[in-house]
Amino acid sequence: MSGVAGVAARQLAIEAVDRIMSKGAYANIVLAPMLDRSDLDERDRGLVTELVYGTVRNRRACDWLVDRFLYDQVELPVRAALEVGAYQLVFLRQPPHAAVSSTVGAVPKKVRGLVNAVLRRVADDVADGPVDWPDLGTELSYPDWLLQLFIDEHGTDDAVASLRKMNEPPTVTVRADGYVQNEGSQLVTTAVGVSPGDRVLDVCAAPGGKATAMAATGAWVVGADRRRSRCRLVAANAADLGSDVAVVVADGTAPPFRPGGFDKVLVDAPCSGLGTLRRRADARWRVEPETADRLARLQLDLVVASLPMVRDAGEIVYSVCTVTRAETIGVADALTALEPSLEPLPVSLPWRPWGTGGLVLPHDHDTDGMAVFRWRVHR
Ligand SMILES: C[S@@+](CC[C@H](N)C(=O)[O-])C[C@H]1O[C@@H](n2cnc3c(N)ncnc32)[C@H](O)[C@@H]1O
Incomplete structure (x- = not known):
């Protein structure tokens, strides 16, 4: 079996998926060192990354695909192997022979028969035509509450399009200065619109993406963050960029x-991150229904406490990389109820109007989902 091409890549992918899904490891933390320790070539590393992130995102769908053919509970590493196998067959449309034999070759001898039998059934099922998914939550592979929240808040079409987009591997954007930053975050920096010489406070600055971008325009930027360890990231990134x-x-x-x-x-502000599920493959399984409400309160506290730092006729900008109403509009409305003298400033295209601010959904411009609100402060 070890002679089958791609077995080592599958072995690594299965181990990583098992560590993420059953031991609670973070995908972005666990995978890089595993790849570094391996002697896989560039192509196989790319395959492992795709298999791990894809399987973790599509875990609910993959579990449903294999559970139909399982008569008993299986140990978690075996489940991880079945999920990785199903992901290859159904989502990557790999030829059944290659996907099944390489996955079977990657598991211990005693479970090879089981993995082979289940994956062959999945392969046969897919060969018969499109998968007959039991419901949208399983097909899109999100927790039901999360699917329902997106539908309630954005309507079915935008919800489904957003959630589908966040099942794709993320696009990587590198700024002119070499910093890797999602274009959604770059849209926020543009919306802040600092000018050379402006005195700017970035209250939640780590790891420094927006602070360094604003400093590059010639503004004088203070980047603050609550956690010392995260402040080190801002300092390191600024030093790397000469910012x-x-x-x-x-x-x-x-x-x-x-x-x-x-x-x-x-x-x-720190937020539920529901606009960034594409980049954080395991986040959809970690976020809890109450996360948005809890963080909305912190966001409001942060904006209210930051207001006095703005000079008369200066501007305050509130942004989050999420798209829930409780965060975003809920916070903006609560803020203006407390501070009626705040003057909302327009947030123009490519943002969609969202309350008095702007919203981008992941499928709008192939970026993270984001929201931004701007106000002029009058004393
Ligand atoms: C969305 S991230 C900021 C991203 C950053 N602006 C950038 O563009 O790279 C939110 C940050 O808020 C910080 N944070 C959380 N609670 C905070 C608080 N009470 N005061 C200041 N920063 C806080 C977190 O440590 C985290 O670094």
Whole structure:
């Protein structure tokens, strides 16, 4: 069996999926060192990455595909192998012979018969025509509550298109200065619209993507973050890019800065991250229904506490890489109820109108989903 092409790649992929799905490891943390320790070539590394992220994203669909042919519970590493096998057959449309034999070759001898039998049944089923999915949640492979939330808040068409887009491997964008940053985040920086000489406070700056981009325009940028370890990332990224960002460890709910000291303040707040599920393959299985509400409260606290730092007629910008209403519009509405003197500023194309701010859904421009709101501060 070890002579079958691609067995080592499948072995690594199965081990990674098992560690992520049954031992709670983070996909982006676990995979890179495993690949580094392997002696796989570039092509096989790409295959492993695709298999791991694809299987983890599509885990619910893959489980349904194999569960129909399982008569008993299987141990978790065996389940991981079946999921990886099903992913290859159904989502990558690999020829059944290659997908099945390489996966069977990657599992211990005692379970080869079982894995072979189940994957052959899946292969036969797919050969008969399109998969007859039991429901949309299984087909798109998201928790039901998450699918329902997207449908309730964005309508079925946009919900399904967003969720489908977040099942694709992410597009990687490299800025002119070499920093890898999703284009959705770049849209936020553009919406903040800093000018040379502006004094800018980035309240939640780590790892520094937006702070370094704003500094590159000639603004004077203070990048703060609550966690010291994350501030180190801002400093390291700024140093790598030759970017001048003053880094400060500070809790944004009690910012230690001079009132009225900034022309613009950006609160790029911690959020449920539901616009970034494409890049964070396992996140959909970790986020909980109450996460958005909990973080919405923190976001409001952060924006309210940041307001005094803005000078008269300066601007405050609130952004998140999620698309839930509780975060985004819920926070913006709560803020303006508390601070009626805030003047909403327009957020123009390519953003969709979203309350007084803007929204991009993942399928709009092939980016992360994001929301941004801007206000002028009048004292
Ligand atoms: C969405 S990330 C910011 C991304 C960053 N603006 C960028 O473009 O690279 C949110 C950040 O908020 C930080 N954070 C969480 N709670 C905070 C608080 N109370 N005060 C300041 N920063 C906080 C987290 O450590 C995290 O780095």
